[in-house]
Amino acid sequence: MPLTLEHIRWAYRLFLDREPDSDETIRPHIEVCQDTKQLRYHLFNSIEYLEKNPSTFVPAVPGNGARLEVELDSSPESMLQLFAKVESTWEGWGDVDAHWSVMSQNEFKTEELEVSRDLFEKSGKADAEIIRYTLERNGLNLDECQSCIEIGCGTGRITRWLSTIFSDVFAYDISSNHLRKAEEYLKAKEVERVSLLKFNSLNDMSKLPKTDFVFSVIVLQHNPPPVIKFMIQSILECLNPGGLALFQVPTYLKDYSFKIDSYLKTPIDSVNLEMHVIPQCDVFKIAEECNCSTVEVVEDDCIGKPRGSVSNTFLLKKHL
Ligand SMILES: C[S@@+](CC[C@H](N)C(=O)[O-])C[C@H]1O[C@@H](n2cnc3c(N)ncnc32)[C@H](O)[C@@H]1O
Numbered sequence: 001m002p003l004t005l006e007h008i009r010w011a012y013r014l015f016l017d018r019e020p021d022s023d024e025t026i027r028p029h030i031e032v033c034q035d036t037k038q039l040r041y042h043l044f045n046s047i048e049y050l051e052k053n054p055s056t057f058v059p060a061v062p063g064n065g066a067r068l069e070v071e072l073d074s075s076p077e078s079m080l081q082l083f084a085k086v087e088s089t090w091e092g093w094g095d096v097d098a099h100w101s102v103m104s105q106n107e108f109k110t111e112e113l114e115v116s117r118d119l120f121e122k123s124g125k126a127d128a129e130i131i132r133y134t135l136e137r138n139g140l141n142l143d144e145c146q147s148c149i150e151i152g153c154g155t156g157r158i159t160r161w162l163s164t165i166f167s168d169v170f171a172y173d174i175s176s177n178h179l180r181k182a183e184e185y186l187k188a189k190e191v192e193r194v195s196l197l198k199f200n201s202l203n204d205m206s207k208l209p210k211t212d213f214v215f216s217v218i219v220l221q222h223n224p225p226p227v228i229k230f231m232i233q234s235i236l237e238c239l240n241p242g243g244l245a246l247f248q249v250p251t252y253l254k255d256y257s258f259k260i261d262s263y264l265k266t267p268i269d270s271v272n273l274e275m276h277v278i279p280q281c282d283v284f285k286i287a288e289e290c291n292c293s294t295v296e297v298v299e300d301d302c303i304g305k306p307r308g309s310v311s312n313t314f315l316l317k318k319h320l
Contacts, residue, residue, distance in 0.1 A: 001035055001036050002034075002035065003029065003030050003033055003034070003035060003036065003039060004030075005023055005026065005027070005030070007036060007039065008020065008026045008029050008030070008039065009026070011036075011039055011040070011043055012026070015040075015043050015044070015049055016043070016046075016048055016049060016052065017052060029042065031119070031122075034105075034107060044056075045301065045305075058307075060252065060299070060305070060307075060308065060309060060310045061252050061308070061310055065252065065254075065308075067279075068252065068253075068256055068257060068277060068279055069257040069258070069259075070225050070256070070257065070258045070277065070278065070279060070282075071225065071226065071258055071259055071260050072225050072226055072229045072278070072282060073226065073229075074226035074260050078226070078260050078261075078264065079202060079226060079227070079230070080202070081264050082223075082224050082226060082227050082260070082263075082264070083201065083202050083227065085224075085264070085268065086174060086222070086223050086224070086227060087174050087175070087199075088268065089222075089268050089269075089274070090173075090174050090175035090177075090178065090222070091175050091176065091177055092268070092270065093175070093177075093178075093273075094175040094176070094177025094178040094180075094181070095177045097109060097110055098110075098154070098155055098177060098178055098181045099113055099120060099155060099181075101154075101178075101273065102120075102154040102155055102157055102178075102218075103120060103123065103157075104273060107119070108120055120157065121157070121160075123157065124156075124157035124158040124159075124160060124161050125161045127157075127158045127161075127217060128158050128161035128162055128164075128165060129161075130246075130313075131162075131165060131213075131215065131246060132165070134246060134296065134313075134315055135244070137296070138295050138296055138315060140244065140295070140317075142165065144212065144242070145166060145212040145213040145243070145244065146166065146167045146168065146212055147166060147167065147168045147169075147170070147211045147212050147213065148162055148165070148166035148168070148169050148170070148211065148212070148213040148214070148215060149169075149170045149171075149172065149208055149209075149211045149213070149214045149215070149235075149238065150162055150169060150170070150171040150172065150214075150215050150216065151172055151214065151215070151216035151219055151220075151231065151235060151247070152172070152173055152174070152216055152218075152219025152220075153171035153172065153173050153178070153179075153182055153196065154173060154178050154181075154182065154219075155178055155181040155182050155185055156171070156181070156182030156183075156185045156186050156191075156194075156196075158215075158217070159171045159182060159186065159191075159194055159196075160185065160186060160189055160191050160194075162194075162215065163186075163191050163192065163193055163194050166213065167193065168193055168195075169193060169194045169195070170194075170195050170197060170208075170209065170211070171194055171195065171196050171197065172197045172198070172199055172204075172208075173196075173197075173198065173199065174198070174199045176198055179196050179197075179198055182196055183196055202230065205230065205231060205234045206230070206233075206234050206237070208234055208235075208237075208238035209238065210238055210239075210240050211238055211239065211240065211243060212239075212240055212242075212243045212244070213243060213244050213245070213246070214235045214238065214239065214243075214244075214245040214246070214247065215245075215246050215247070216235070216246075216247040216248065217247070217248040217302060217313075218248065218302050220232070220247065220248070220249040220276075220278070221248075221249060221250050221275055221276055221277075221302070221303065221311070222273060222274055222275070222276070223276060224258065224260070224263055224274075224276055225258050225276055225277065225278050226260065228249060228276060228278045229278060229282065229286060232247070232249075232278070232283060232286050233286055233289075233290060235247060236286065236287065236290035236291075236292050236316065236318065237290060239292070239318035240318065241318055241319065241320045242317065242318060242320050243317070243318045244295070244315060244316070244317050244318075245292070245314070245315070245316045245317075245318075246313065246314070246315050247313070247314055248300055248302050248311060248312065248313045248314075249277075249278055249283065249311070249312065249314070250275065250276070250277045250278075250302075250303050250309065250310065250311045250312075251277060251278060251279055251280040251283065251310050251311070251312050252277065252279070252280070252308070252309060252310040253275070253277045253306075253308065253309045253310075254307070254308025254309065255308075256276075256277050258276065258277075275303065280297070280310075280312060283312075283314060287314075287316050290318075291318060291319045292316040292317060292318050292319065293316065293317050293319065294314065294315075294316055295315040295316065295317050296314075296315040297312050297313070297314050297315075298312065298313050299311065299312060300312065300313045
């Protein structure tokens with residue numbers, strides 16, 4: 001059901017126990033939410049709703065949540081196969097439905113894009129702005145970061161806005177089909193100082209140029225855990241002293257487990273995007289091994305918060 005201002009007024013009365021301040025303050029909901037379901041999700045996750053309804057807050061992982069059985073260490077041969085599988089999966093998505101593979105809502109299917117393109121593009125700006133807020137919240141100076149590496153730039157949705165924050169942006173992806181879309185988009189928007197680069201191998205991933213900042217959202221989760229581990233190590237190794245990495249990755253999914261051999265025997269899923277996890281304690285271990293301290297870990301809504309799941313955004317800093 002398409003949203004109207006009347007829906008939103010009633011949502012405020014029912015869920016926030018008040019009248020909206022004005023029509024102008026609630027009009028942005030119509031831009032962000034396509035229907036009543038999305039409005040409900042948006043309001044239920046608002047600070048005001050949670051503060052007024054503390055009993056509806058349920059911890060994502062209860063204290064007795066089980067340890068996840070996740071194989072993180074792989075033989076070099078299996079690593080090559082894992083990389084090849086991710087590459088082939090994403091080349092496939094990039095060919096069939098690149099924008100939907102980036103933001104998996106029906107309105108971003110290729111046939112709907114003419115109508116929804118503006119919304120898709122605007123969403124990237126909001127994601128890039130999180131960088132400013134995060135650094136400010138943690139008393140860090142963004143001006144000290146000149147260069148940025150983006151891992152998994154997709155169609156350039158966020159890359160465009162990273163170029164307004166950093167002097168140089170190096171945007172990597174594993175799919176040449178996504179990179180082609182990114183190139184067209186950035187050219188159309190006259191974006192400068194962005195280099196688009198393809199990961200052709202694990203070796204490419206481990207030889208990133210030195211940088212002040214690394215950014216990655218909704219990317220690591222689509223890689224099998226041994227590749228996630230390898231990528232986090234590569235991300236942290238390329239940081240200059242004092243450099244920062246801001247990346248998102250799921251750290252808990254109820255009943256998730258991962259075994260390399262059985263994963264490699266399973267054919268690529270051509271209908272659903274894969275979702276993988278690395279336990280939080282392993283991210284901390286990698287950070288320590290790579291001489292990084294943890295500045296902040298926040299829960300995010302990048303995987304839509306299914307019950308029993310946690311996705312975290314980590315801010316890590318390389319020791320001086
Ligand atoms: C869901 S899209 C997100 C794109 C972009 N981060 C955004 O938020 O708009 C995931 C992207 O990551 C890329 N990707 C997946 N695994 C990758 C890897 N190991 N290295 C680099 N890119 C990867 C995919 O090709 C795809 O373009």
